[in-house]
Each structure stands twice: as C-alpha cells, then as structure tokens.
Amino acid sequence: xxxxxxVWCPDWPIAAAGIVEGVPTFEPVVVIEANRxxxxxxxxxxxxxxxxxxRREAQSRCPQLHVIEHDDGRDARAxxxxxxxxxxxAPGVEVVRPGVCALAARGPARYFGGEEAAxxxxxxxxxxxxxxxxxVGIAEGVFGAGLAAxxxxxxxxxxxxxxxxxxxxxxxxxxxxxxxLRRLGIRTLGDFAALPAASVLARFGFDASLAHRLAAxxxxxxxxxxxxxxxxxxxxVFEEPIERVDAAAFAARxxxxxxxxxxxxxxxxxxxxxxxxxxERGEELHRVWRHDGxxxxxxxxxxxxxxxxxxxxxxxxxxTAGIVRLRLVPDGVIAHAGLQLGLWGDVGAQRDRAHRAxxxxxxxxxxxxxxxxxxxGGRDAVDQVRLVPWGDERLPERPDEPPWPGRLPPxxxxxxLVDPLPAEVLDATGARVGVTARxxxxxxxxxxxxxxxxxxxxxxWTGPWPVDERWWxxxxxxxxxxxxVTLADDRALLLSLSGMQWSVEAIYx
Amino acid sequence: xxxxxxxxxxxxLLAAASQAGSWCAIVGMPMLGALAxxxxxxxxxxxxxxxxxxxxxxTVVAALLDGVxxxxxxxxxxxxxxxxxxxxxxxxxRGSVFVAYGQxxxxxxxxxxxxxxxxxxxxxxxxxxxxxxxxxARGRGAAAQGRQARFFMPDLAPMNAGWDxxxxxxxxxxxxxxxxxxxxxxxxxxxxxxx
Numbered sequence: 001x002x003x004x005x006x007v008w009c010p011d012w013p014i015a016a017a018g019i020v021e022g023v024p025t026f027e028p029v030v031v032i033e034a035n036r037x038x039x040x041x042x043x044x045x046x047x048x049x050x051x052x053x054x055r056r057e058a059q060s061r062c063p064q065l066h067v068i069e070h071d072d073g074r075d076a077r078a079x080x081x082x083x084x085x086x087x088x089x090a091p092g093v094e095v096v097r098p099g100v101c102a103l104a105a106r107g108p109a110r111y112f113g114g115e116e117a118a119x120x121x122x123x124x125x126x127x128x129x130x131x132x133x134x135x136v137g138i139a140e141g142v143f144g145a146g147l148a149a150x151x152x153x154x155x156x157x158x159x160x161x162x163x164x165x166x167x168x169x170x171x172x173x174x175x176x177x178x179x180x181l182r183r184l185g186i187r188t189l190g191d192f193a194a195l196p197a198a199s200v201l202a203r204f205g206f207d208a209s210l211a212h213r214l215a216a217x218x219x220x221x222x223x224x225x226x227x228x229x230x231x232x233x234x235x236x237v238f239e240e241p242i243e244r245v246d247a248a249a250f251a252a253r254x255x256x257x258x259x260x261x262x263x264x265x266x267x268x269x270x271x272x273x274x275x276x277x278x279x280e281r282g283e284e285l286h287r288v289w290r291h292d293g294x295x296x297x298x299x300x301x302x303x304x305x306x307x308x309x310x311x312x313x314x315x316x317x318x319x320t321a322g323i324v325r326l327r328l329v330p331d332g333v334i335a336h337a338g339l340q341l342g343l344w345g346d347v348g349a350q351r352d353r354a355h356r357a358x359x360x361x362x363x364x365x366x367x368x369x370x371x372x373x374x375x376x377g378g379r380d381a382v383d384q385v386r387l388v389p390w391g392d393e394r395l396p397e398r399p400d401e402p403p404w405p406g407r408l409p410p411x412x413x414x415x416x417l418v419d420p421l422p423a424e425v426l427d428a429t430g431a432r433v434g435v436t437a438r439x440x441x442x443x444x445x446x447x448x449x450x451x452x453x454x455x456x457x458x459x460x461w462t463g464p465w466p467v468d469e470r471w472w473x474x475x476x477x478x479x480x481x482x483x484x485v486t487l488a489d490d491r492a493l494l495l496s497l498s499g500m501q502w503s504v505e506a507i508y509x
Numbered sequence: 510x511x512x513x514x515x516x517x518x519x520x521x522l523l524a525a526a527s528q529a530g531s532w533c534a535i536v537g538m539p540m541l542g543a544l545a546x547x548x549x550x551x552x553x554x555x556x557x558x559x560x561x562x563x564x565x566x567x568t569v570v571a572a573l574l575d576g577v578x579x580x581x582x583x584x585x586x587x588x589x590x591x592x593x594x595x596x597x598x599x600x601x602x603r604g605s606v607f608v609a610y611g612q613x614x615x616x617x618x619x620x621x622x623x624x625x626x627x628x629x630x631x632x633x634x635x636x637x638x639x640x641x642x643x644x645x646a647r648g649r650g651a652a653a654q655g656r657q658a659r660f661f662m663p664d665l666a667p668m669n670a671g672w673d674x675x676x677x678x679x680x681x682x683x684x685x686x687x688x689x690x691x692x693x694x695x696x697x698x699x700x701x702x703x704x
Contacts, residue, residue, distance in 0.1 A: 508627065
C-alpha cells in the first residue's frame, strides 16, 4: 500500500461560502442542505450547534446565526485555487471531494527532505497562496490518511493498521452498516478489522467487505490523478508598438495560426475567443467574441484583425498609444469532432458570407450593435421581442407557452416607439377620455392630439385592452389600458392610458 | 414616404425575399416592430438589425452588402449622389440589393405608398384587421413609365370567417403578406430600390 499525503481543509463548505460570498466565517455560520445543518463554523460549534440539526433549532440556539444554502458548485469552484496551489508543489493530485485532495507522499517527501517538511511546505503554501487553513495527514491509503489529517498526524510507515484500531466504527461512513455493527457490539475499526474477512463478505456483502479492508488499513485503490487543465493561451510581445492596421493584420494572422495549431494539437476547438491587448501606456483592452460554430484559423485571424482595426480606428475610446502585447484566450473549449456543414453546400456558403459580414460590423461597432430578434411571450410588441447580439444563443426572454391575456391581436404594429409620445384624447364634449376601475370608457374618443400637432378627428376606435403587469414588484409594475384608433388622416395608432396620461405606444405604419 | 404605410411596405418587400431564403439586414431603424416582421413572414434568424449604426452608417452598409442579400438602411440625412452611386456599384458587384428608407438619388426603382386605409375598426367595436394600400412605383429603364397597384395587407380571411384564437397563438407565418388586388403589373426590382 503506497504512502498517501492528504490535504484536508476543515469545514470546507463554510470556508467556500466565505471565499465566494464573503460570509464572515469567524462568526456563527451554518451550511444547510435539505433543512439540516451539514457544516458549521467554529463559532457556531461553541454555540452548541451540531451537524444534523434542523434549521429552526440551530437558529433558536444561536439567533445571530448566518444560514447559507449548500451549493456543490460553489464548494468545487472555491477549491480549485487550493488544488492549483498544491499542484504547484507536487504533481499528481486527486480531488477526493471539495475540501479534500490526496497525492502520493513519496515524491514530495524526497524532494523536501522528509514527510514532515513536505507537509509543512504544503500547509504553508496553501495558507499563503489562498488564505485557507489546511491540515495534512500521511498514512498508507487515502482512508487512513483522511483520518490522520483530522488530527494532523503523520503515521509511521507500517503503523497504519495500528493507528486505525482506536477509531470509532462510524469512520467507515456507511450509516446502515455502522448501525448494524454497533448493535452487534462492534464499536471500533479495530474490532471490525479483527473479524474474519470471509465471514464479513458472506454475512454483510461486497460493500461491507470493502469497508472491512479499509478498516484493516488495506486501502489499495490507486489515486485517480487529475490532469491539470492545459494552458492554451497564446500571446505575443511586439518590440515596435503596433499602430497601423496592416501591421496588426500581419500579427493577427501569425497569432491566430499559433492558437489554432495549439488547439488542434490537443484535439480541441473553441467557441468563444477572448482578445486582450496592452498598449504602450498600460491601457488594457479586452473583448470576447462569440461564435455559434467552431472557430477556424482564418476565422480567428479575421476576428483579431477586425478587433484591432476597431480599436485603432475608433473615434471614441481609442487607445492613446500603440499595442505592445496581444493575447488570445480560447474560451468555451470543446473537443473538436469535425465541423458539420449544411446538407446543401450552397446554403452553408451563403450563411458563412452573411456571418462574416455581421461579424465585421460587430468589429466596427461592438458586439452589441448587431442584434437579431427572438420572439417570446408577453403582452405588447416590446415585451414579446428580445434583441440578442448576433452569434449568441437565441433564447426568448419569456416562454411563449402560458396564455397572455390582454395580448393584442394581430396584425402587430410596424413601428414601435422606443419612447412613447405624450398625447391627449378628448371626447365630443371636449372632456378627457378616461377608463373607470371597471374598464368602462367615460366617453367615445373624438379627437387625438399628439404632442404639439393640431388635433385630429377619430374615425374608429376600439378598446380597452387592459394590462396589469407585475403588480407584485413595484419597480416594474405597469397598469395600462390600450386602444386602437384610426384617425381622419388615415393613420392607425396604438394608444395607451396609464395613470391619466395618454401616450402613443406604436403606429400601425 | 409620402403617406403612412411605408414601414409595412418595407416589411412586405423583405418578407418576400426572406421567404425565398435570403439574408436581410436593417440598418438604423430602432423603431421597427420585429413582431410585425415575423407576422409578415420574415425569418428572424436570417434578419440582422443594426439599430444604431452611428456616424459611419455608409461603412456599415457597405460591409453588410458584402455578405447579406438585402440591406435596408434609413440614412440619418440626405445622401450625396456620389455615396449613393458608390453603394449602388457595391451592391451591383456583390449581387445584393440596397434599399434606402428615405430619399436616394439615382435609385432604379422608387416605391411609394400613396394611400392606405385600415379596415375593421368602428366606433368602439372591432379591431384593426387589414389595410388597403395603393403603391406607386416609378423608376428608370423598364420601370420608367410608372405603375400603380392596390394591395391588401395583411391578406386575412374575409371578415365573416370569425377570429381563430388557436391560429393566432400559433402565429401562422406561412400566410402571404401581400396580395395583388388591381390589374397593374408589378414592377421588376432592379439592384437598387429607393422607397
């Protein structure tokens, strides 16, 4: 059984919440999953809070308790820098679970001159690099090392079995089996390990047999070493600052080819591309390009060239000096499984041509300047349309599915005013038309005055289509009654009345 | 843009091109109703919008003409004849169509909606259903003599067919946006169309 070094960060869900969400970890904090406490901070422990308590009970024991919902993703994300720190000292790290990682002890022990020195180095590195408290245990096998790390012990070679003997049987972590063994009078790992292996297998099954081997210190599973993510960025430092577009294009082509070769060498392709530039005066420019297909070398080169073109020729926000460093960061990296072309080649070619033109304009004006419309649910012409930057995923803002009472029937207005025009609607007696709480119109509209124009006679009108949206959120709430109106000068308008103010929302142009 | 209805006419024009599989782009029209465009039958995934092209709108239009079949632009002011001919030459070279929403000197075809009247609305009853529109085409070459046509837009079922809520919810996009009513033959569109 190989010697294993295990790094354990106590109360990791708490520490992760502190790192990611800025929770004060020195105060009483608990992490809750399914209404039960699954981790608590040292201060919370002092308030007599234990694992497995209900949320209410924990709060009654300590009223000033911070309660955090459990999030696996957050724990894993926060642990990533710690693993990177450990990897910086010794390669071949297995992440056992967020908060715990293991590696073979032999390499670092030889390199740092002893297991104690290696353990000290790693704890110090993690504490300095990530401000995370960690403990190290060394024993034979991950299971033994895990128990050793709880007390920060380095078990001498060959003494793991003896070390494990005194631990409570709950350490094997199988609730049903632990319960059964307790009732049979087996209370420590030593008691369990003393049972004959064949009998354990026959009586309790395979899983218990595995636990029996662990208890005896025979953890033979090799480490599943994680492969560190590859460094795929390419960058270039220019001795002469780039100020002209043709020089930029030349640099872009070389850099794009290098990036593409790097990616292709790893059998990868990227769907997003980050372009970073540093100018002579230290200004940093950064933009991410999205692409719904895979980026080829030519496509990368084009985007870099357009971006540099945009930066160097932009009237506003133009950098004050030439570009001295250029860096390409592939993002959204996926395994390259070949590019799927359209069934009919022509359509693909036309699509490519259009995409190039749009991307070109995005380079000139910024990615948000070219948009496509996606239809979704909603009650008026503005709500139903979401504008998505070209190349992004086309997802509607609201589902089309639920019924939207109060939605206007087609045809939709061809001109939708971005800022509604104020208007005045009067009936035949010259009084302003209003709508009562029961949606009765106080008088038939006779004239409409838009802004400063002279009043125009109403030929036909219909309504109201009432809308009372998001009354539960005061900031976004809107309560309106809408009318379709045709005027004597052949115009057709969509008018809306909100808070006794008439306005023109759209024109049936 | 003498009378109202110009935007609908533009949408109807684009719809015909889009249904034939063309890519379209609209520059400088932030107020265009995308919902109306979809109802008219424009494929929104092949329609790019550049609502605010900024001062260099002609550069944007020229870049789009390289790759997009139909480019519609609302120029911020009057277009100089030199720029108009440059864009026309670009469009001719790339085999695309440039439509200016506004005045365009030297346009091959100028379309104007002369008269438009909505149907379906009475005092307090009904809803806007469709409009009758008269479109005048003038131009150079084959279109020089000028033609006039009457359209119904959109072309719905007759009034007494009732309103089908399910059909509306499905947003039946297959419906033709334009139907020719009167006899005058349709003008042939050349490379440059001014609206």
